[in-house]
Amino acid sequence: MGLSKRVAVFSLGGTISSTGDSAAGVTPTLTGEDLVRDVPQISGVAEVSATSFRQMSSGELTLDDLVELAAEIEAAFASGASGAVVTQGTDTIEETGFALDLLLDREEPVVVTGAMRNPTLPGADGPANLLAAVQVAVSGAARGLGALVVINDEVHAARFVRKTHTQSPATFRSEPAGPVGWLAEGRVRIVQRPVGRRHIPVSVEYTARPVALYTASLGDDGRVLPELPGLGYGGLVVEAMGGGHVPEAVADRLELLAAQMPVVLSSRTGSGDVLRKTYGFPGSEIDLIGRGLIPSGTLDGLKARMLLSLLLRAGTGPDEIRSAFCEGFG
Known part of the structure; x- marks a missing residue:
């Protein structure tokens, strides 16, 4: 019997997808398909489709990219996806998450994740974060929360989360509210539900004003x-x-x-x-x-x-x- 939950994964690049050598530094090269294939446990959670939406460091993303990404996520939901996961560099996760929170007016979970340790390092955290993100994306408890950032087994509301350290895997904090939940043994625990979400309908045809x-x-x-x-x-x-x-x-x-x-x-x-x-x-x-x-x-x-x-x-x-x-x- 097939899985009843479908998750659309959109890869944007970043540390989670970076490979290379220590002399020249790592760069985003792994595709969305590569990321999903490297975490076989995902197949027991949901049926996943992976799209390499962008392949860049997160500092190169623009508002145009995020508006287009929101439209792609909408299309995935219209096609029956139960949730969406976005993987990207951690430098701008807080901005991407909040943008998607404002652009999308859906009950389905939208989860943004990444990694602090790239795949060439011992203890790379990308696979665990991706698995946790998919688990949250299919969780009924996460419906209606808006966009979320899931990393280090914590679930953060996009409105509050911030990157607070340059290297620590525990860099993400939500002040003053704290995480809205966490994962324990693969189970999603949601203990807070933010109120007062706002939706801003923006089309890809609209002109940006810096x-x-x-x-x-x-x-x-x-x-x-x-x-x-x-x-x-x-x-x-x-x-x-x-x-x-x-x-x-x-x-x-x-x-x-x-x-x-x-x-x-x-x-x-x-x-x-x-x-x-x-x-x-x-x-x-x-x-x-x-x-x-x-x-x-x-x-x-x-x-x-x-x-x-x-x-x-x-x-x-x-x-x-x-x-x-x-x-x-x-």
Whole structure:
């Protein structure tokens, strides 16, 4: 009797698919078919189809790639797939996961995974992560959770997960909520269910509008900020200090920009809510919001940039953009 669950695996490259030698370094060469074939245990979990969607390091992926990937995943679900797995480099997994969470409005699980140790190293973690991702993709408990990142036997909601270490297999963390679940002996345990998912319908025909990401720092004067409109940027996300603070000189420049494009205020700390009504000095969150900046709520800079990029690509107006951040993730 055949397996009742079908999973579509889309390979994008990255460490999980990298081979080579120690002298020249490894590069993404293994196909999606290679990855699945190297984990025979998968055949006992689901019927898997593998597609080599891209073959590159994750830093080369673009928003166009992710919009096209979302369309391919939709097509797989329309053809009867029970879940989808995306394998890619870990450098941008948090951005891919959140993009798919926003682009797809499906109950079927969408799981992104990768590896910290490439296949040429002892203890390579790619095969175990791929098997765990497929197990989550066919789990009824994972339905309706949105996009997930599964790695190191932990299940993370795409909205919260971040890469926090350059090398550790335990690099992925979800602050402040923690993982939504884990795997034990191949069984999927889901203990939390995030609320407030948002869907942004974006077609591959829509035109991208670049969004800049700017990190504030001690002694900064923001002299590069006035150049952004002339460089073609359609929006800006500011990773401010602490709860949402910048030097006063930067605040003046941000006010001018906020009159020309959406400017979103996030925190460079990477965790916690952006403040709205605590500090009142020039450059504080109260001051910046009064100058027209949009607080990102719980979203860090990378995720705020992804949300703003998709909203602009979908042609969303200024009031709707503010509502998306203040109501959807505030």
